[in-house]
C-alpha cells in the first residue's frame with residue numbers, strides 16, 4: 001500500500017531478468033514493480049537467491065532488464081546501450097557494496113574521488129568535495145589513510161562517502177552491514193538513514209539484518225523473483241529510530257521549504273520509542289585538508 005503523495009525518483013515496472021546460457025536459462029526476476037521516493041530509506045529483504053542483488057543491479061543501471069521499464073528522475077533507463085546506461089548510472093546512482101570495493105593502493109580521499117567526474121584541471125575541486133564527503137561521515141581525520149589501516153566500519157563509511165560525493169539521487173546498498181560487528185553495523189545504518197533524510201535522495205538497502213529494521217521508512221519483501229509484500233513501519237510520520245547529525249553532501253541544493261502544515265493528532269501508541277544518540281559525524285582533525293599527491297612509480 002502506498003500512502004505517500006511524493007513523486008518517485010525511481011520507477012521500475014514489470015522488470016524481468018533472465019540469466020544463464022541458452023538452454024539453461026533461469027528467470028531470476030519475474031515482473032517486479034518498485035518505486036523509490038525521495039527522503040526515504042527503503043529496505044529490500046528476502047531469502048538468499050530471491051533476486052535482491054539482481055534487482056539492485058538493474059535499478060542501479062549495472063545490468064539491463066530482459067523486459068520491463070525503468071525510469072530514474074524522469075529519464076528512461078531501459079533499452080539503452082552500455083554507454084548510455086553508464087552515463088545514467090554516473091549521473092544518478094551511488095553504490096555501497098557489502099565488501100566496500102575500495103582500491104587498496106589509494107587513500108580514503110582518493111577512493112572517494114574515483115566517484116567524481118575528474119577532468120583535467122578540476123582535481124582541486126574534486127579533492128575538496130571528496131574531503132567534505134569524508135568529513136560528513138566522520139572521517140575528516142582519516143582522509144590520507146589507506147584501506148588496510150581502516151576498520152570495517154570506517155571502510156564502509158568511505159564507501160558511503162564515495163556514493164554521496166557523486167551527487168546521485170539514488171543510493172543503493174547491497175548488504176552494507178553484513179561484514180560489520182553490531183556496533184559498526186548500527187553506525188552504518190544510522191548513516192544510511194541520515195543520507196535518506198536528504199529530500200532529493202532515495203536510499204534502497206538490501207539487508208538480512210533484522211537490527212536494521214528500525215531505521216526503515218519502508219520494507220519491501222521479495223521472494224522467488226516476485227515482490228511478496230511491502231510495509232511502512234513509520235508511526236505518526238516518524239521513523240521508529242530517529243537519527244541526527246550534521247548535514248551530508250546533498251544530491252541537489254535543498255528546495256524551498258514547504259509551508260508548515262500541522263500534523264493531525266493521532267492517538268495510537270508508538271510501537272517503539274527509541275531515540276538514538278550515537279553521533280557518527282565527529283569532525284576531528286577536519287583541518288588537515290592539504291593532500292600530498294603521490295607520484296606514481
Ligand SMILES: Nc1ncnc2c1ncn2[C@@H]1O[C@H](COP(=O)(O)OP(=O)(O)OP(=O)(O)O)[C@@H](O)[C@H]1O
Pocket residue numbers: 019020021026028046047048049050051052053054055
Ligand atoms: N549469471 C547467472 N546465471 C544464472 N543464474 C544466476 C546468475 N546470477 C545469479 N543467478 C541466480 O539468480 C538467483 C538470484 O540471485 P541474486 O544474487 O540476485 O540473489 P540474492 O537474493 O541477492 O541472494 P543472496 O541473499 O544470497 O545474496 C540465484 O538463484 C542465483 O543463483
Ligand SMILES: [Mg+2]
Pocket residue numbers: 052053054
Ligand atoms: Mg545478494
